[in-house]
Amino acid sequence: MEQKQICAKFEKAVELLSKRWVAFIIYQLMSGPQRFSDIEHGLPNLSGKVLSDRLKELEAEGLIRRDVYPEMPVRIEYSLTEKGRALSPLFTDIGNWANQWMSDGHE
Amino acid sequence: MEQKQICAKFEKAVELLSKRWVAFIIYQLMSGPQRFSDIEHGLPNLSGKVLSDRLKELEAEGLIRRDVYPEMPVRIEYSLTEKGRALSPLFTDIGNWANQWMSDGHE
Numbered sequence: 001m002e003q004k005q006i007c008a009k010f011e012k013a014v015e016l017l018s019k020r021w022v023a024f025i026i027y028q029l030m031s032g033p034q035r036f037s038d039i040e041h042g043l044p045n046l047s048g049k050v051l052s053d054r055l056k057e058l059e060a061e062g063l064i065r066r067d068v069y070p071e072m073p074v075r076i077e078y079s080l081t082e083k084g085r086a087l088s089p090l091f092t093d094i095g096n097w098a099n100q101w102m103s104d105g106h107e
Numbered sequence: 108m109e110q111k112q113i114c115a116k117f118e119k120a121v122e123l124l125s126k127r128w129v130a131f132i133i134y135q136l137m138s139g140p141q142r143f144s145d146i147e148h149g150l151p152n153l154s155g156k157v158l159s160d161r162l163k164e165l166e167a168e169g170l171i172r173r174d175v176y177p178e179m180p181v182r183i184e185y186s187l188t189e190k191g192r193a194l195s196p197l198f199t200d201i202g203n204w205a206n207q208w209m210s211d212g213h214e
Contacts, residue, residue: 006131006134006149006150007205009205009206009209009210010201010202010205011131012205012209013201013204013205013208013209014130014131014134014201017125017201018124018125018126018127018129018130019125020125022125023121023125024118024121027117027121062208083208086204086207086208087200087204089200089203090197090200090201090204093196093197093200094117094120094121094124094197095117096196097120097193097194097196097197098114098116098117098119098120099116100193101120101169101190101193102116102117102119102120103116
């Protein structure tokens with residue numbers, strides 16, 4: 001039985017993207033820069049603490065950037081980097097698959 | 108800020124695919140039907156108990172099928188259904204993205 005060797009890069013990518021809430025946060029940011037409260041609003045079941053942790057991780061991984069605008073009050077926005085936006089095809093494919101194969105429980 | 112409404116199907120798909128080990132198990136089965144021990148061999152850090160649970164869940168979700176061959180000893184094989192194989196583009200996307208953007212820690 002030919003077995004798929006899982007390369008380190010693929011494994012790291014799957015582990016990162018599978019982390020609870022990561023995919024949803026990236027998906028939210030696909031529609032453009034957002035403030036912390038915007039993201040929170042879009043993901044009501046996600047706690048502020050977990051969101052804060054995930055945003056730090058995603059920033060460290062280079063998938064998102066954090067911009068601070070020295071206004072009164074200070075405005076902080078999160079947005080996808082090129083690396084983050086490059087995940088867009090994945091979300092299109094998940095959406096296509098979900099539409100074709102998943103039931104939303106009302107059928 | 109236009110917010111992405113996360114539809115129920117998309118949410119269910121992301122939650123299912125993000126579950127620990129699910130993506131790796133499906134990826135293993137992309138190379139064809141395999142026995143429990145084959146899958147275990149391909150994913151050394153995955154315990155037999157968790158693999159057994161995930162296979163049951165994936166079977167219940169219709170992503171894999173379980174075939175029993177009445178040989179001596181009995182042979183049981185797991186394989187992707189059409190619904191499971193339809194996830195193939197996702198793995199291509201993840202592979203492409205990982206190759207371009209992830210470091211495998213040796214660079």
